[in-house]
Amino acid sequence: MSGTFVGMPAFPEAARAAVADARLRGNLRHATHTIRAKRARAVAEVSDWAELREAGKRIKDHTLRHLDRYLVQLEEKVTAAGGTVHWAADAEDANRIVVELVRATGESEVVKVKSMATQEIGLNEALEAAGIRAYETDLAELIVQLGDDRPSHILVPAIHRNRGEIRDVFRERMSDWGRPAPEGLTDSPAELAEAARLHLREKFLRAKVGVSGANFMVAETGTLVVVESEGNGRMCLTLPETLISVVGIEKTVPTWRDLEVFLQTLPRSSTAERMNPYTSTWTGTTDGDGPTAFHLVLLDNGRTDTLADEVGRQALRCIRCSACLNVCPVYERAGGHAYGSVYPGPIGAILSPQLRGTASEIDASLPYASSLCGACYEVCPVAIDIPEVLVHLRERVVEGGPMVREGNKVVLKPAKGHAAERAAMRAARWAFSRPGALRTGQRLASRTRRLHPRTLPGPGKAWTATRALPAVPPEPFRDWWRRTGGGKEGGK
Amino acid sequence: MRVALFLTCVNDTLYPETGRAVVTLLTRLGVEVDFPAAQTCCGQAHYNTGYRHQAEPLARHFAEVFGEYDAIVTPSGSCGAMVRELYPRLGERARAEGRGGGLAATLAPVVPKTYELTEFLVDVVGVTDVGAYYPHTVTYHPTCHGLRGLGLGDRPLRLLRAVKGLELVELPGAEECCGFGGTFALKNADVSAAMGTDKVRSAESTGAEVLCAADNSCLMHLGGTMTRLRSGLRPVHIAEILAGTEEDGEAGR
Numbered sequence: 001m002s003g004t005f006v007g008m009p010a011f012p013e014a015a016r017a018a019v020a021d022a023r024l025r026g027n028l029r030h031a032t033h034t035i036r037a038k039r040a041r042a043v044a045e046v047s048d049w050a051e052l053r054e055a056g057k058r059i060k061d062h063t064l065r066h067l068d069r070y071l072v073q074l075e076e077k078v079t080a081a082g083g084t085v086h087w088a089a090d091a092e093d094a095n096r097i098v099v100e101l102v103r104a105t106g107e108s109e110v111v112k113v114k115s116m117a118t119q120e121i122g123l124n125e126a127l128e129a130a131g132i133r134a135y136e137t138d139l140a141e142l143i144v145q146l147g148d149d150r151p152s153h154i155l156v157p158a159i160h161r162n163r164g165e166i167r168d169v170f171r172e173r174m175s176d177w178g179r180p181a182p183e184g185l186t187d188s189p190a191e192l193a194e195a196a197r198l199h200l201r202e203k204f205l206r207a208k209v210g211v212s213g214a215n216f217m218v219a220e221t222g223t224l225v226v227v228e229s230e231g232n233g234r235m236c237l238t239l240p241e242t243l244i245s246v247v248g249i250e251k252t253v254p255t256w257r258d259l260e261v262f263l264q265t266l267p268r269s270s271t272a273e274r275m276n277p278y279t280s281t282w283t284g285t286t287d288g289d290g291p292t293a294f295h296l297v298l299l300d301n302g303r304t305d306t307l308a309d310e311v312g313r314q315a316l317r318c319i320r321c322s323a324c325l326n327v328c329p330v331y332e333r334a335g336g337h338a339y340g341s342v343y344p345g346p347i348g349a350i351l352s353p354q355l356r357g358t359a360s361e362i363d364a365s366l367p368y369a370s371s372l373c374g375a376c377y378e379v380c381p382v383a384i385d386i387p388e389v390l391v392h393l394r395e396r397v398v399e400g401g402p403m404v405r406e407g408n409k410v411v412l413k414p415a416k417g418h419a420a421e422r423a424a425m426r427a428a429r430w431a432f433s434r435p436g437a438l439r440t441g442q443r444l445a446s447r448t449r450r451l452h453p454r455t456l457p458g459p460g461k462a463w464t465a466t467r468a469l470p471a472v473p474p475e476p477f478r479d480w481w482r483r484t485g486g487g488k489e490g491g492k
Numbered sequence: 493m494r495v496a497l498f499l500t501c502v503n504d505t506l507y508p509e510t511g512r513a514v515v516t517l518l519t520r521l522g523v524e525v526d527f528p529a530a531q532t533c534c535g536q537a538h539y540n541t542g543y544r545h546q547a548e549p550l551a552r553h554f555a556e557v558f559g560e561y562d563a564i565v566t567p568s569g570s571c572g573a574m575v576r577e578l579y580p581r582l583g584e585r586a587r588a589e590g591r592g593g594g595l596a597a598t599l600a601p602v603v604p605k606t607y608e609l610t611e612f613l614v615d616v617v618g619v620t621d622v623g624a625y626y627p628h629t630v631t632y633h634p635t636c637h638g639l640r641g642l643g644l645g646d647r648p649l650r651l652l653r654a655v656k657g658l659e660l661v662e663l664p665g666a667e668e669c670c671g672f673g674g675t676f677a678l679k680n681a682d683v684s685a686a687m688g689t690d691k692v693r694s695a696e697s698t699g700a701e702v703l704c705a706a707d708n709s710c711l712m713h714l715g716g717t718m719t720r721l722r723s724g725l726r727p728v729h730i731a732e733i734l735a736g737t738e739e740d741g742e743a744g745r
Contacts, residue, residue: 011680012679012680012681012682012683015680015682015683016682019682019683019685019686020682025686310588329668329669329671329687330680330683330687333683333686333687334683367542368675368676368679368680369680370673370676371636371669371671371672371673371676371680371684371687372540372636372673372674372676373636373640373668373669373673374636374637374640374641375636375640375667375668375669377640378640388581391539391540391542391544393542394540394541394542395542395543395544396542397542398541398542398543399542399543399544399545421541422543425537425538425541425543425546426546428533428537428538429535429538429543429546429547429549429550431532432501432532432533432535432550432553433532433549433550433553434532435529435530435531435532438501438532438533442504442505445505459678460678462677462678462681463677463678463681463716465681465685466681466685466688466689466717466720467677467685467688467713467716467717467719467720468715468716468719468720469716470506470507470712470715470716472505472506473506473507473508473509475508476504476505476508477499477503477504477508477511477512477527478504478527478529480508480511480512481511481515481527481529482529486515486525486526486527487512487515487516487519
């Protein structure tokens with residue numbers, strides 16, 4: 001995945017800074033609670049939501065099961081419609097292909113449609129290294145790019161910024177990238193939008209190459225689909241001479257009919273809209289209309305390995321709606337950057353350690369970045385059981401086991417740094433397998449209760465830093481039960 | 493009907509008063525309960541932290557201890573959800589790994605007859621007014637595993653509304669997690685503490701004297717947070733509210 005996040009600390013450390021940042025927490029709380037309530041209303045309007053959710057799940061599962069077949073069909077149809085298909089095994093492959101395609105046009109700048117796939121592979125950085133400037137045209141991506149920042153949300157990459165911060169970024173940085181911000185720019189939404197519109201218009205009208213992702217690829221016709229709220233994407237998809245789309249292979253759906261389900265569930269889950277304002281579809285090239293050259297880069301980058309995992313593969317159903325982020329109490333406090341990945345929140349916590357593996361500290365910590373409250377599963381429009389996958393990945397971290405890496409079967413060793421925990425779990429299992437041992441332990445704890453410290457050392461320190469420990473009672477329940485004959489002999 | 497109390501290791505060790513309240517309450521309603529002394533722990537901490545194989549013998553032990561009863565009642569939504577939701581998965585995984593269907597067959601009988609306390613009262617005993625008296629202002633936190641794992645719905649609220657003297661006030665953001673999450677509270681202490689603090693502040697904003705829940709694990713986390721925040725709130729398990737009657741005078745801790 002992207003080099004942007006290399007060297008990130010593990011989740012708990014990264015989250016600590018976010019939790020302590022009152023402004024960030026305020027921004028996140030306001031934004032997530034607003035969209036959470038709106039999503040709930042938009043979903044409640046649909047009488048057959050449960051059926052739509054089940055249908056989305058089934059379509060995705062079916063497609064993933066036969067992905068090889070649908071991808072071949074997609075390639076045939078795209079090619080027949082005048083497009084060119086490129087297969088990219090990993091980020092490096094994909095970046096190299098895109099750089100070569102842009103170079104072949106002789107251009108040194110591209111306009112971009114907001115795309116998670118290109119974020120995932122770090123395309124902007126790769127283009128920069130090749131002397132090609134990539135302009136983000138989505139409003140939130142523009143804010144992130146101008147601010148030398150990183151996206152922190154799938155749908156609202158600048159969710160961690162408030163209006164005042166955005167105004168400052170526009171005032172200070174727009175001139176470095178093109179048309180400067182208007183004099184006396186305030187933080188009113190209309191003025192900010194107008195500043196972005198003027199700044200971006202120059203780019204749309206000048207650009208000869210557009211780069212996009214896609215929300216869906218329809219195998220039966222070789223059609224790509226982008227849904228968006230602003231219309232900036234449509235400008236990039238229609239104005240340039242060359243269009244390059246980088247899309248994860250799991251974005252395939254078999255037929256146009258299947259779109260019907262997702263074009264209902266995606267907007268309601270993501271922006272709480274009944275319908276997304278702009279739906280653009282393109283099939284190869286057409287004379288006299290839109291780009292004259294179209295390239296589709298099909299991106300694997302860990303997806304077929306993920307597909308090999310029976311429990312974890314459901315993460316590939318994701319349609320990137322962000323409902324799980326907006327409802328997640330951990331995301332709300334920790335912010336998106338703490339996840340050290342372009343995919344933050346609950347979906348990121350299961351997707352990143354599968355796409356990248358669990359070897360790094362941050363990836364090994366992500367499956368634990370959840371209290372398993374289940375709110376993410378409840379809102380997921382394709383019913384990804386995120387808690388189930390989290391626990392599955394925790395097991396991979398602490399116990400290792402068989403998995404597929406770059407197409408090969410490997411057996412992972414348990415991750416380092418869990419020795420004490422593993423010993424404690426074994427000891428607990430030993431004691432809990434012997435009621436006598438449990439009773440002895442309880443009695444010991446009761447007898448020594450006046451000696452128990454108020455604060456704990458080691459791993460317990462984290463508990464007592466902010467929470468008092470419960471006092472151990474003088475008599476465990478089982479002793480009371482035995483002493484009183486099940487409460488019949490009094491003795492409360 | 494032979495009913496067993498599965499008190500859970502946390503309640504047995506740290507909150508025996510909850511167990512005594514369950515016994516008092518069920519006895520008053522004419523339910524005879526047994527406490528199988530060989531019971532220990534459901535294995536949830538193991539399972540959820542990634543030590544699934546360590547959870548298996550504990551699940552097996554649970555099935556052996558409780559298999560002979562007609563119903564198993566537990567005052568913990570979390571441990572109840574472990575049995576009902578995750579025991580079947582333990583069995584399936586053992587089978588998928590080629591270790592046969594033995595574990596699945598052992599666990600299958602206990603799964604459908606395990607009830608969380610409020611569920612047992614409303615669905616099996618068939619009561620919502622348990623004859624309780626509790627003259628306090630109470631706000632109720634529906635814990636995640638009770639709410640989303642077991643689907644307790646409004647059962648606890650119906651029981652609380654029928655308690656004499658009790659004034660029930662709505663908790664803003666009730667469905668949000670308190671931040672306990674078992675080992676999450678240790679592994680991600682800062683986020684956990686922030687979630688706990690927000691939940692306590694939210695409960696304080698209701699003006700309630702008591703924060704009630706059907707799970708002492710969440711209440712342990714929240715109660716510990718209340719102490720550090722010097723909050724005037726008290727954490728009380730729903731069983732202790734439902735157990736008290738007018739004859740006893742004021743119930744609770």
